[in-house]
Amino acid sequence: MTSNAPIAKRRTAPDATGVPVTLRGVRRAFGRTTALDGLDLDFAPGELVALLGPSGCGKTTALRILAGFETADEGEVLMDGEDVADVPANRRDIGMVFQSYSLFPNMTAAENVGYGMRVRGAGRRERRERAAELLALVGLPGREGHYPHQLSGGQQQRVALARALAVRPRVLLFDEPLSALDAKVRLQLREEIRRIQLESGITTVFVTHDQEEALSLADRVAVMRDGRLEQCAPPAELYARPATPFVAEFVGTMNRIPGTVRGGGEVEALGRRLPVHGSAPAEGTEVDVLLRPEEIAVRAAADGTATVQVATFLGGLTRLGLRTEAGLEVKADLPSREAAALAPGARCTLVPHDGAVLVADRSAAG
Amino acid sequence: MPASTTPPATPILPRVNRRLRRMRWPAVVPFFAFLAVCFGIPAGTLAYQAFMVVDPATGESSPGLDNVSTALSGAYATGLLGSVRLSLLTAVLATVLGAVIAQAVVNSRRSALRKAIVSASGVFANFSGAPLAFAFIATLGTTGTVTRLLDLSRTGFSLYTFTGLVLAYLYFMVPLMVVTILPALDGIRVQWREAAASCGATRGQFWRHVGLPVLTPSLLGGAVLMFGTAFASHATAAVMTGSSVPLITIQIANALSGNVLVGQENLALAMSLNMVVIALLVIAVQIPLQRRSNRWLA
Ligand SMILES: Nc1ncnc2c1ncn2[C@@H]1O[C@H](COP(=O)(O)OP(=O)(O)OP(=O)(O)O)[C@@H](O)[C@H]1O
Ligand SMILES: [Mg+2]
Numbered sequence: 001m002t003s004n005a006p007i008a009k010r011r012t013a014p015d016a017t018g019v020p021v022t023l024r025g026v027r028r029a030f031g032r033t034t035a036l037d038g039l040d041l042d043f044a045p046g047e048l049v050a051l052l053g054p055s056g057c058g059k060t061t062a063l064r065i066l067a068g069f070e071t072a073d074e075g076e077v078l079m080d081g082e083d084v085a086d087v088p089a090n091r092r093d094i095g096m097v098f099q100s101y102s103l104f105p106n107m108t109a110a111e112n113v114g115y116g117m118r119v120r121g122a123g124r125r126e127r128r129e130r131a132a133e134l135l136a137l138v139g140l141p142g143r144e145g146h147y148p149h150q151l152s153g154g155q156q157q158r159v160a161l162a163r164a165l166a167v168r169p170r171v172l173l174f175d176e177p178l179s180a181l182d183a184k185v186r187l188q189l190r191e192e193i194r195r196i197q198l199e200s201g202i203t204t205v206f207v208t209h210d211q212e213e214a215l216s217l218a219d220r221v222a223v224m225r226d227g228r229l230e231q232c233a234p235p236a237e238l239y240a241r242p243a244t245p246f247v248a249e250f251v252g253t254m255n256r257i258p259g260t261v262r263g264g265g266e267v268e269a270l271g272r273r274l275p276v277h278g279s280a281p282a283e284g285t286e287v288d289v290l291l292r293p294e295e296i297a298v299r300a301a302a303d304g305t306a307t308v309q310v311a312t313f314l315g316g317l318t319r320l321g322l323r324t325e326a327g328l329e330v331k332a333d334l335p336s337r338e339a340a341a342l343a344p345g346a347r348c349t350l351v352p353h354d355g356a357v358l359v360a361d362r363s364a365a366g
Numbered sequence: 367m368p369a370s371t372t373p374p375a376t377p378i379l380p381r382v383n384r385r386l387r388r389m390r391w392p393a394v395v396p397f398f399a400f401l402a403v404c405f406g407i408p409a410g411t412l413a414y415q416a417f418m419v420v421d422p423a424t425g426e427s428s429p430g431l432d433n434v435s436t437a438l439s440g441a442y443a444t445g446l447l448g449s450v451r452l453s454l455l456t457a458v459l460a461t462v463l464g465a466v467i468a469q470a471v472v473n474s475r476r477s478a479l480r481k482a483i484v485s486a487s488g489v490f491a492n493f494s495g496a497p498l499a500f501a502f503i504a505t506l507g508t509t510g511t512v513t514r515l516l517d518l519s520r521t522g523f524s525l526y527t528f529t530g531l532v533l534a535y536l537y538f539m540v541p542l543m544v545v546t547i548l549p550a551l552d553g554i555r556v557q558w559r560e561a562a563a564s565c566g567a568t569r570g571q572f573w574r575h576v577g578l579p580v581l582t583p584s585l586l587g588g589a590v591l592m593f594g595t596a597f598a599s600h601a602t603a604a605v606m607t608g609s610s611v612p613l614i615t616i617q618i619a620n621a622l623s624g625n626v627l628v629g630q631e632n633l634a635l636a637m638s639l640n641m642v643v644i645a646l647l648v649i650a651v652q653i654p655l656q657r658r659s660n661r662w663l664a
Contacts, residue, residue, distance in 0.1 A: 069560050089563040096564040102557035106579040115575070116565035160561075167565060 018046035018203035019080035019170045021066070026075035028061055028227075035061040037227035038075070046201040048194070049232070050214035053224035054250070059207040062224075063173050066205060068092050079170060095164030095172045095202070100180040102160055103148040109135060109159045110144035116167035134162040139192060154185040161193065165200065172197065172204040178213065190217055211251055215239070223247045245360035248290050255296065255330050256288040257352075259359065267359055270296075270350050277356040287359040289352075293319060293333040297351040300341045304349040306330070308342050318342075322350065409642055416636040433636035442633075445612040446640055449597055452528065452613065456535040457592035461585060463536070464543025464592075465551075471544070472551045484548070487541035494538040499605035502534050526607050534602055539592050546591060550584035583655040590652040594645060614641060 021043040028036040035058045043049050051059045064070035065077060068089030077084050084092060103112050111118075113134050114127035122130075132144055138158040148156055157177055164172060174193070178186040194217050197204050208214050214221045215235040222232040223246075230250075231243040242248035249256075259269030265280045266273045269289040281287060298306075298320060309329075310321040318339035322330045330350060334342075342348060416437075419430035436442060471483050493501075505512045506525045513519060524530060554577055562572040578585075600615040609616055614637055621634035 067560070067564060069563070089560070090566050090568060092564075093566075094564045096561065098557045098561065100557075101555055102561045104558055104561070104576045104580075106576065115562070115567070118575075119566045119571055163561070163565065169564075173564075 017201035020045050022078040024076040026072045028073050043203050047219045048204040050218035050221045051207045052214040057224045058227040063175050063207050067094050093170040095169035097160045097164050097174045097177045099176045105148050109146050113162045113166050138162045154181050172202045174206040248358050255291045259289040261285045270352050275356045277358050286362045290358040293331045295353045296332040298332050298348050301349045304347040306348050306350050308344050308346045412635050416639045433632045437636035445614045445617040448612045449614040453593045453596035456596045457589050460539035460543045460592045461589040463540045465547050468544045468547045468551050487544045491542035495601035496605045499602050546588045586655050587652050590648050
């Protein structure tokens with residue numbers, strides 16, 4: 001416990017203490033709903049990967065298949081190179097933290113933490129010492145004798161984390177462990193989970209539907225949609241170079257601006273020609289061009305075609321809500337010192353940046 | 367923060383005072399009034415009369431222990447013992463069988479099956495007394511259909527015995543236990559089971575270390591309820607076995623109606639007093655158990 005940094009530093013080369021985990025072509029259907037539709041994912045040793053995606057996309061199902069609580073209809077789950085299909089949950093050496101209410105209500109915090117060791121036949125003294133050590137690690141020293149109903153939601157999750165760590169698992173699994181907590185506790189605990197995960201070097205899968213949580217916590221973020229992987233990449237890459245329009249719109253804020261595909265792999269939007277990222281649709285196709293708020297420059301101009309609707313001061317940046325003459329709503333960020341001339345009501349022109357842009361089908365416009 | 371802004375310490379009230387405040391006593395007045403009228407007055411009368419001995423010659427009554435000592439001796443002691451034995455046995459069996467069936471229902475996760483079993487249990491739990499006795503006599507009696515079909519009389523089986531009564535009682539007690547224990551079993555969270563598994567516990571270890579300890583208060587509470595139900599039952603046994611299996615409820619009825627000897631009303635009351643004492647003991651066991659389980663399963 002040395003780091004007081006607001007969020008622990010991300011490593012590029014993970015420690016070798018964790019084990020590699022692989023999901024290969026995993027399918028799972030419940031009746032007519034397909035929860036997982038051929039999911040492929042690799043987790044490097046010691047890495048923290050966040051599973052992010054809309055509700056019902058199969059995040060929990062993927063986690064439960066890793067844990068052994070659920071079986072895959074098809075596909076493989078490998079841990080440290082070994083297929084674990086026939087290994088029951090209680091032999092997988094998994095530490096799991098659930099969303100809430102998972103502590104054994106008839107046991108104290110220390111007994112909860114020591115439970116895995118009790119099952120493994122460890123002595124009372126050893127259990128007590130390790131429980132005290134782990135409770136201190138998760139920031140709950142001196143709470144050994146408290147029962148779950150005597151602890152707050154955040155404290156309960158800390159105990160659950162200590163219990164998961166107590167058995168020195170090969171893999172740590174989290175299923176939205178913070179979503180039942182209030183904002184402040186959530187931030188605090190998020191940082192501590194990351195700190196402890198980095199110190200222990202355990203391969204970790206963290207399910208969340210909160211993109212900020214995923215981006216700030218993970219080495220890599222896996223974005224899922226309808227039971228499949230859309231993209232798995234480090235947060236910065238996911239944001240700057242989304243592989244699909246879905247990822248682009250799911251992560252961060254994105255503008256959809258109508259455009260028309262022209263020759264030479266270019267698209268025309270806001271009166272400019274921009275190179276299309278990847279392969280461009282056929283010439284003449286009506287598409288939506290995806291542009292981040294910081295990828296649109298705003299210039300005050302009396303004869304401009306857009307009007308500032310709202311200006312939200314965000315510190316160094318100001319976010320402008322704009323409306324074009326065609327009725328299009330656009331969000332743009334610009335340095336606050338440049339935003340002074342752009343009070344609500346001001347007319348301006350919008351200039352997209354020069355880089356390659358993603359295009360999406362017009363029909364999908366919301 | 368300056369020290370002066372810290373909130374004043376809460377005044378230390380005497381313990382009794384605090385407890386009264388916590389009970390919010392005006393709200394419980396109607397309850398105690400109800401208790402006094404519907405339970406206190408009859409129980410008081412019962413206790414008073416039980417200790418009044420009627421002189422058969424003069425018809426005058428005077429305080430004495432004759433009724434109570436008679437109610438605790440001879441055939442009456444056998445009846446009390448018979449009732450306790452029957453109630454204990456059926457309570458244990460009904461608790462175990464009911465809990466196992468209810469857990470199977472919870473495990474199946476089929477809502478249709480669950481609804482069917484819950485409604486059926488609701489019906490069968492109330493199917494006691496004379497109709498149940500007749501149903502049993504018609505199927506398992508000396509000339510009952512099942513008795514003849516399986517030729518049960520050769521095995522020495524007779525419905526009109528202690529064993530027969532146990533069977534008949536279980537018929538309504540097991541369903542009663544199923545509906546009683548289902549909410550508690552629903553309170554066993556899937557996360558506990560999965561958390562235990564991820565800690566390395568087997569299914570058996572989970573039940574031993576978590577499931578059963580958490581359920582114990584509810585199971586004991588259910589067993590107490592089963593005991594009380596069996597203990598107070600009268601009609602089923604009266605129709606099925608009459609006086610051939612000695613039970614305290616049947617003896618009370620006999621004494622009250624003067625079937626055997628006239629002028630035994632106060633003896634009946636003394637026997638009733640014994641029942642009340644046992645019921646109170648049972649309630650005294652149940653209340654603290656219930657409180658603990660409510661806290662865990664909340
Ligand atoms: N035990 C089950 N029985 C039937 N359907 C299920 C079961 N578990 C999951 N599903 C279905 O599978 C799909 C994926 O569910 P899953 O719980 O994995 O989603 P999720 O990504 O975790 O969603 P959320 O963010 O809401 O937790 C959903 O359509 C869900 O209804
Ligand atoms: Mg989920």
